[in-house]
Amino acid sequence: MSTNKNNLTTSWGAPVGDNQNSMTAGSRGPTLIQDVHLLEKLAHFNRERVPERVVHAKGAGAHGYFEVTNDLTKYTKANFLSEVGKQTPVFVRFSTVAGELGSADTVRDPRGFAVKFYTEEGNYDLVGNNTPVFFIRDAIKFPDFIHTQKRHPQTHLKNPNAVWDFWSLSPESLHQVTILMSDRGIPATYRHMHGFGSHTFKWVNEQGEAVWVKYHFKTEQGIKNLDVDLAAKLAGENPDYHTEDLFNAIAEGDYPSWKLCVQIMPLEDAKTYRFDPFDVTKVWSQKDYPLIEVGRMVLNRNPENYFAEVEQATFSPGNFVPGIEASPDKMLQGRLFAYSDAHRYRVGANHNTLPINRPIAPVNHYQRDGQMRFDGNGGSSLYYEPNSYGGPTESPENKPAPFEVSGMADSVPYDHNDHYTQAGDLYRLMSEEEQSRLIRNIVAAMKPVDKDEIKIRQIGHWLKADPDLGRRIAEGLGLPVPHNED
Template sequence: MSNKPTLTTSAGAPVPSNKTTKTAGKRGPALLEDYQLIEKLAHQNRERIPERAVHAKGWGLQGKFTVTHDISQYTCADLFSQVGKQTEVLSRWSTVAGESGAADIERDVRGFSLKFYTEQGNWDLVGNNTPVFFVRDAFKFPDFIRTQKRHPKTNLRSPEAMFDFWAAQPESVHQVTILMSDRGIPKTPMHMNGYGSHTFSMWNKNGERFWVKFHFKTHQGHEHYTNEEAEHRIGKTREAYQEDLFSAIENGDYPKWTMFIQVMPEEEAGKQEYNPFDVTKVWPHDDYPLIEVGELEMNKNPENYFQMVENAAYSPSNVVPGIGFSPDKMLQARVWSYADAHRYRLGTHYEALPANAAKNSKINHYHKDGSMRFFTNDFDNPDAYYEPNQHNGPVANESVAEPPLKIDGDAARYDQVEEAIDYVQPRALYNLFSDEQKQRLYNNYAAAMGPCSDAVKERWYAVLEKVHPDYAKGVRLANEKLDSDVNAAPITDETPVIDN
C-alpha cells in the first residue's frame, strides 16, 4: 500500500482509477457513466480565463515595503505612519501590447503595479516604468489600444496604425521618445524604475491636501537591450523575464527599489506653464524634488502563479484614507474602468480571491450573492443584510472622509491646450541625450517605422520637427538609410522571395 495521499473527486470521494476510460468490454465504446472522464475534460475546457485586454503578459512577486522616512506631514495613511513600519506587497510587471504568449523582451512600455495589504485595506498603485503616458484623455484610450493590437484584416501588429495615431496626438511624442530610446527594452523588470505616472493626492491629519507623484527607483541599476540583443535573446527564450525573476528569488538575490514622492501644495496647481494633472507631463525635479519614503523589496515567488499573479486585480480605485485622486482625466476614468474589467475577467467577487483579498483589515460590506460567491459575507450577523438597519450592521465612518476638493470653472467637454506645450518636455529630454544615444534613438525609430507608408512617416517627421529639427532630420536619415540598405541587398538563394 502506497503512502501517497488518495486521489479524490472534487467532491472528496476516492477515485479507483486514473489511467483509462471505462468502456463496455475491452473494445467497446466509452460509457457515459465514466463521470471522472467527463469531469477531467470539462474542467480542462474551463481552465483558462479571458486574458487582460491590455498588459496580458505579466510576471509577479511577493514582498514587503518598509517606511524609512517620515512623511506624516503630507498624509495620514496608516502604512506611512511610522518609520520602520512594514506592509506586505504583491507586484505585477507586464508588457502593454503583447498577448499572454508574447515574448517578454519586446520594445514596449512595461506595467509596474503594486498591491499594498495595509491595515486600512488594500492600496493599489497601478503604474508603468515611465513617468508619462501616450494620451492625456481617456476618451482616446480605446483608440490608442486598438493601434497596439492586431489589424482586423491581416491579424498582424500594425506600425502604420501606431504612428498614424501618434502623429495625430502631439502629446504622445514625449512617451514615444522614451519608448524609442535606450530604455525601451529593459533587461528585466528588476532593472527598471516604476512610476505611478498620474498625479494623485494626499492629505494629512489636519485635512491639508497635497498633490503627489510616486516614483520607485531601482537598486539594480538601469540595464537595457538593443534591438539586436533582444532579437538574439528572444531566439533562445520567449520567457526571459519569468526565468530571470524566478531565478533571482530562488538564489536569494532580492530586487529592491527606493520609493520617493514629489509633493506640490494644493494651491500651487495651475501656476505652472504645464498642466500638473496631465499624465503626458512630468514635474521638474528642480521645482518639486524627490522626497524619500521607503524601500520596496520583492523576496518571494508565489506558490501558484495563476492564483496570485494571473488572478491579481489591480485598480486605482483601491485607495486608503490619506491617499486620493486628482483631476487627471486618465486617472478619473481608470478609477472605475479597471474594476469593471476585473468583474468581466474574474467575476463579481474578484476581490475575495486570495491575491486580492485584504489581509490586514476586516472586511464589512453589503454586497450580496452573484456567481461564485465562495465565502460567507454576513459577518456572523445574517439579519444585517441592508443598511441602515437596527441589527448593528456596519456603518460608514465619517472620520476618514477626504477633505473637500477645490474645483473651479465650468464643465467642458474639451481641454483648451496649447499644442506648443506638448513639445517642451520632449525637447528637454531629447537635449539630454548624448550623440550616441540620439543615433540609437534614430535607428530604433527606423526599425519600428520600416513598414509604415511614406504618408505616415511624413506626418510623424512633422511632429518631431516641432520638438527639434535635428530630431526629425536624424529619424528621417535613419529611415532613408534603412530603405537604401534593404533595396541594395542582393537576391541570393538564401533570400526569401514573396510571390504575389
C-alpha cells in the first residue's frame, strides 16, 4: 500500500481510492450505504457550522503582541504588566454586533474589540467595544435589548419600531445612541477606530492595595469614519470590506497598532464621584482622571484558518489574572457568566482547550470529560480535591482582594439617573458639520417608526440632552417639539 504523504484519506487516516464517484449497485444502481467515505463527507458537511454567536457574529481577527511601555506596578501585580519591555502574545477579534454571520461590515453598529492576552499566569480577556459606553447598564435588560436589534418573528425583517420603542423607554441608552448615530457609528476600517474595555475593573498591587481602572486602546492609525452613502455602497459591493482591509494590511506588512492607556480612580472616589463610576452608560472625565500610558499592541500575523482561529476563538470578561478583578458594574457582573456560558453552548464544554483558546500557562485542574475532549482528559491523574496524593492545590496569595458589601438584598436600580448631561456634552463638542450629520442619521433612522408616540418620547430625551438637538430632530421628523417636564 502506498504511504505517500499526499494521499487523500478519510478522517480516520485510511486512504481514499475514489473521491469523484459514489459507490453504486451497477452503473445506474442506487448508492450503497457501505460507501462510508461518502457518508462521512456528507455527515461532516452537515455539521461544519457551529451555531453563530448571538451577538458579534460577523468578525475578523489577527495575532500580535502587547509590549509594556510604562511601569504601573504600583497599581497592579499582573505579571504581564510587570516590566517595561515585556511582551505578551495576543489574539484580537473585531466584529459588528447586531448582524448575522453574512451581514455587511459597513453597517451602522458598534464594533466589538476583544483582546486575548496569553500571559504566563493564564489567559486574560479584555472584551470591549469601539465605544466607551453601552446602551444599558443592567444585564437583566440585555436579552430584551438584543431582541430589538434582531429580526421580527413574523416578517423576519429588521424592526425600527422595536429599536426606538426600547431606546425611548430606556433613557440610559441616550449616550451610546448619540455615539452610534454620529460619524463614529461607521468606522472606515477596524484599524482606524479606538477600543475600550468599557466597564470599570479593579487593579490590585502586591501590597493588596486596589484602584478602579478603565481601559482605552488608542489607534495609532488615526480615527477615520465612512460617509453614510459610501458605507451603503460598500455594503452592496463589498460586504466584507473591513475583513479584507485588515487581512491585506497585515499581509502587506502594514501592521496596525494601538496605544493602551488607562484611567485610574482611587477606591474612595467612587463614593462621591458625580456619576456612578460603575455605570457603563457613563464615562469618567479625563480631566478628573487623565489617561496613563500602559503599553502598545501590534497585530502582525493573519490567521492560517478562519474557522479554527477566528470563529472558534472564545472570549470572556471573566477570564482574569492575579492583579485584575471585577467591579460592581451590573452589566459586567452579568457578562462574567453569560460569555463563558455562550461558548459552552456554541463551541462546547472544552472550548478552552482548543489551540486558539488554550493558555500558554500550565493548566492544572480536576475538570474531566465533556464533548470533544481531545487532550488526554487528565489521563490517570487525580480527579478530585481535596486529596491525599499531592494533587494541585489552591494558592491563597492569589485570592481576589476582599471588598466590603452592605445593604438589603433587593432588585434595585442605580442611584444616579442623569442620562442626559454626557450625551449633551458630546453633541456640544461636535462641529456644526458633525452635528448636522448626526441629526440627519437620527432622522433617517427614526422615520420608519410607525408610532408618533415613540418618536415624540425619544425626542423628549434629545431635548433634555440639548434643546437645539431635540428641536432639530423634531423639525426633521415634521413633529412638534414636545414640552419636557423635569
